[in-house]
Structures are given as C-alpha cells and as structure tokens.
Amino acid sequence: MLRIATCQMTSGPDTAANLQTAEMLIRRAAREGANLVVLPELFSLVTGSSEEVLKNAETYQDGPIQSVMSALARSLGIWIAAGTLPLKSPEPNHVTNSLLVYDAFGQEAARYDKVHLFSYEGTNERYDESELYTPGHKPVSFTIPLDNGTDVRVGLAVCYDLRFPQLFRLQSGVDCFLLPAAFTTTTGKAHWEVLLRARAIENLSYVFASAQAGRSSCGRAFWGHSTAVDPWGTVIGQLNGHETGVLCSTVDTLFLRRVRESLPALNHRVEYEL
DSSP states (O other), X not given: OEEEEEEEBOOOSOHHHHHHHHHHHHHHHHHTTOSXXXXXXXXXXXXXXXXXXXXXXXXXXXXXXXXXXXXXXXXXXXXXXXXXXXXXXXXXXXXXXXXXXXXXXXXXXXXXXXXXXXXXXXXXXXXXXXXXXXXXOSOOEEEEEOTTSOEEEEEEOOGGGGGOHHHHHTSTTOSEEEEEXXXXXXXXXXXXXXXXXXXXXXXXXXXXXXXBEEXXXXXXXXXXXXXXXXXXXXXXXXXXXXXXXXXXXXXXHHHHHHHHHHSOXXXXXXXXXX
C-alpha cells in the first residue's frame, strides 16, 4: 500500500522557520503512516525579493536544505518529494525551480525542473517567473516498489504545469502525479480543482497536489486547498485555504486497475498528423 501525505504550508522569507515547519509536517505524516510526503512549491523560501532567492539558491547536491531532506527521509524511512527549492542555474541571475525526490534511504530518486513558467497580470498583481527562473525541458517520473511486489509509477509536475495536459500525457502509464504548487488566490479560486480533476480523469491516474496557503508574510496570497484526486476524478481529500496541515490519502492499485480496465481510454489514443 502506498500512502501519500500532501503537506500544506504558508512559507515566508525565513528559511530556518520554513524548514522547521516542513520537518514538523513530515514527522507528523510519518506518524500517520505515510510512505511518501509531498511538500509545496517554494517550501523553503517565499519572498518578494529576487536578490534573496539568488542569495539562498543552493548548488545541486550540495546544500543544507538538500541535506536536511535527505537525512529526514533516511531517518524516518520514507520517501520525500521536497516541494521545490531554488538551485543555481548556468544562466546569469537565474535559478531553477527544482523538485527533488529522496527515497527511504535518503538517496536522490528524481529531479524535476519546472518546465512551464507562470506569468499573469491583473488589476493589482503581476507575475513573470521567466525573469528569475530557468525552465526545465523534460518530463520526469520514477518508480516506488511496494512490499507486495507491485511497482507504482510516479510522475512529477509543478504548479503552472497543471495547465499543460501534454506534459502529463507524455508520461503515459503513470499511476499517480505529484504536484507541488503555489497557486495564487485569483487563479486558484477559478481553476485549481477543475484542472486537478481534469488531469486525473484524462490520464486515469491519481493526482496529489500540495499547496502554499493563506497570506505569506511577504504579502503574497495563496489559494491552498491541497487536494487528492482519484483516477475517476473524485476528490478524495482536501484541506482548506489557509491552514498548515497534512492530508493523507492511499493509492489503491486495485481500484486503479479496475478503472483502467473498465474505461480503457489510454489504449484508444490516436496520434494525429498535422
């Protein structure tokens, strides 16, 4: 059985405080029987200052945040999908927005760099992640072996990626997707749940989305509502829009198989020539 915990946070500019909260939630998830814990996007640092992000960016496979996550996974014997954190980029004055996954021995199992960079301009808010972030270029997935001999294939995506179904479809056969996110209140209220359900339905997969919530001390407002969706598109768990907390849900591989057998849409796809 694979039990996944989506952790919801309200991160701010104090990295030490953010790490303390993340560790508290990870330990709570482990006590509740989680095999895999997912932290939100930007779990280690939310700030309105690009300079602070650049200053706190770690070198890949060499930094205190990465060491803490690896050590926690090893000591608790669980998998950790460490939200996203800024890693140094070859591009000047840019970082990657990177999701690192550690296995139950503390070894890195996967790295995914966010491919689609968010931009939005409304009446009182503006975002353009390309000013700070270097995008990734490929989908990433990995396998978790279960005690009963079953393998669960896990795909990765981050926040704005949710709007691009082709990224998910490229990971054909994935059993569940992990989606750390920091959806704004404006876009989250309108689109968050319907997009999560759509990605689950069209891929006949579980989707576990771990979100930033509430208003950060840096002034940014996040939608929260960390959510778990099953392959039929049913919301099987959801937190509210402001609390720090843990949502534990189970990947039912028998249910997954039954859904795919009764509705074999993945076998009916047609490749079009344009």
